[in-house]
Every structure is written in C-alpha cells, then in structure tokens.
Amino acid sequence: MLVRDYMTHDLVTVEPESRLSDALKTMRTHNIHRLPVIEDNLLIGIVSEKDLLYALPSADRPISWVEASAQAAALPVRQIMQQDLVTVGPDCPVELAAATMADHKIGALPVVSPPESRTLVGIITETDIFRLFIEMLGSRAPGVRASLEIDNRKGALASLFNRIVEAGGGVTTVSSFPATSPHRLRIILKVADVNQDTMRRLLKSEETVIDLREIQGSRSTSSSSPVGA
Incomplete structure (x- = not known):
C-alpha cells in the first residue's frame, strides 16, 4: 500500500497573502485542520488551525483584546506558516509515511511529485493512517x-x-x-x-x-x- 492510495487528492489550499481570518474560515467551511500554502503553483508552506489560533492574542496583552484580534486576523498567512516542511512522494509506502509522522511529531505530510520538487499532488494525514489501520485489522x-x-x-x-x-x-x-x-x-x-x-x-x-x-x-x-x- 502506497501513499497515493490513501492521500487526499482534492486539495483545499491557501495563498501566502491570504488573511488569517480567511484561512480559518476556509478550514471551518471544509472541516479541515491544515492548509497547504501555494505560490506560483508550488508548495511553500503549511498552516494549521493550531497555528492560526495561537496567532490570536491572549487576554494579558497590553492592547485591548478586540484591537489585537483585529490586527492578528488581518495578518497574512505567510507570517505564521510553517516553511521547514517534511514531505513525502506518492510512491512512498504508507508505513514509512506513518513512521515519518511519528518521528517528526506531525499530523500530516504534503505529498509532492517528483519527490524532490515542491509540486503538490496530495496530502496524507493521521486520519488517513487511522483508516488504513481499521482496514488492516478488519x-x-x-x-x-x-x-x-x-x-x-x-x-x-x-x-x-x-x-x-x-x-x-x-x-x-x-x-x-x-x-x-x-x-x-x-x-x-x-x-x-x-x-x-x-x-x-x-x-x-x-x-x-x-x-x-x-x-x-x-x-x-x-x-x-x-x-x-
């Protein structure tokens, strides 16, 4: 079983200049927790729901929470996206992809093809691995x-x-x-x-x-x- 058999092909992505508030809305609309960031048709980063929520202010910041929320929501995705990416190719065995997620303590891997490129063809997540686990054990x-x-x-x-x-x-x-x-x-x-x-x-x-x-x-x-x- 290969990554291509379990990855999500129909991707929802975001541009690096998109606002955080728009990215969060996109996630909630599509019921997803991560968005690959695409520029000039190439993968340049990934942003998670946790990243977006952490970017919002806490109550102990010196300016008002309302003002800080508005400023944070207007930030571009580029400023908080993860750029040091771990990726995998579509022909990678699923168990190696799962081991990579566990080793790096991440919940998803962008799938690029060819492997040395930044051309995004899919994404495989921990939910996909759970689905495989369910199938393997019948x-x-x-x-x-x-x-x-x-x-x-x-x-x-x-x-x-x-x-x-x-x-x-x-x-x-x-x-x-x-x-x-x-x-x-x-x-x-x-x-x-x-x-x-x-x-x-x-x-x-x-x-x-x-x-x-x-x-x-x-x-x-x-x-x-x-x-x-």
Whole structure:
C-alpha cells in the first residue's frame, strides 16, 4: 500500500497573502485542520488551525483584546506558516509515511511529485493512517477476532491457517506484532465462517489466547476471553 492510495487528492489550499481570518474560515467551511500554502503553483508552506489560533492574542496583552484580534486576523498567512516542511512522494509506502509522522511529531505530510520538487499532488494525514489501520485489522468486518501469541518459527502460522481452512473458515485479515520473547509472536486474526467455540477448539496448547470474540460489523457481540484462556 502506497501513499497515493490513501492521500487526499482534492486539495483545499491557501495563498501566502491570504488573511488569517480567511484561512480559518476556509478550514471551518471544509472541516479541515491544515492548509497547504501555494505560490506560483508550488508548495511553500503549511498552516494549521493550531497555528492560526495561537496567532490570536491572549487576554494579558497590553492592547485591548478586540484591537489585537483585529490586527492578528488581518495578518497574512505567510507570517505564521510553517516553511521547514517534511514531505513525502506518492510512491512512498504508507508505513514509512506513518513512521515519518511519528518521528517528526506531525499530523500530516504534503505529498509532492517528483519527490524532490515542491509540486503538490496530495496530502496524507493521521486520519488517513487511522483508516488504513481499521482496514488492516478488519475492524468493520464480521467474524471471529482472535488475538493470540504463537511460536515465532517457520510454519507456525501456516499450520494455524490450515486448521482454520480445514474447519471451513477463512482468514480475512492478519497482523503480527513483537511479543515479550523473541521466540514468540503476537498476531491478530479476523476469521470468517467459524464461530468462537470452533476457533477455540482449533488452537493448540502452545497458541495462547489473549482475546477471543465474535464481531458483527464494527461492534463486539461477546465478551473477550481472559488472558491465557
């Protein structure tokens, strides 16, 4: 999965000489929290709702709040926009884009193409990453959700999959995570066409249940099993 598959293509942008008050109005009209700043068709900065709100005066400034608010609202976006940008290309893997956001503690990445240019083609945000996370875990799909710890060895996962298929089920999603021990692996499966009891019977003694429940749509319909059940 690449950034191009999850980024927003239809962008709302702002010019550097636009007033802060107009930029904030644009954000609220479109229910967005960031605006790329474009000049001569090139990306030169980005401004966030937080940037705009911080630019408004606080009550302890020496001039009146009303006067300061009017002055701040009339400032151009250029004066408060973030110019030291971290960008990503459309062919970047989504997980690398997510790692870049986490490393830089930012909530969005402008997408430029080619990567070394400032030609804006999209933007990918933390909300897009959350959407991908939901899809990867099959959160909205019905079935049995099994959170397990298994041996971290060749064939362990294949063996479990074969037992599920032989019972008439099918694995619709799978995600793996490190366990406390390097010899173990934590996995989350979403399995269709078997029920919770059948799934439990399919597990071997070395496959530890962390959580096991049946899901209908995006809501749980049974209580989770205790750790080690």
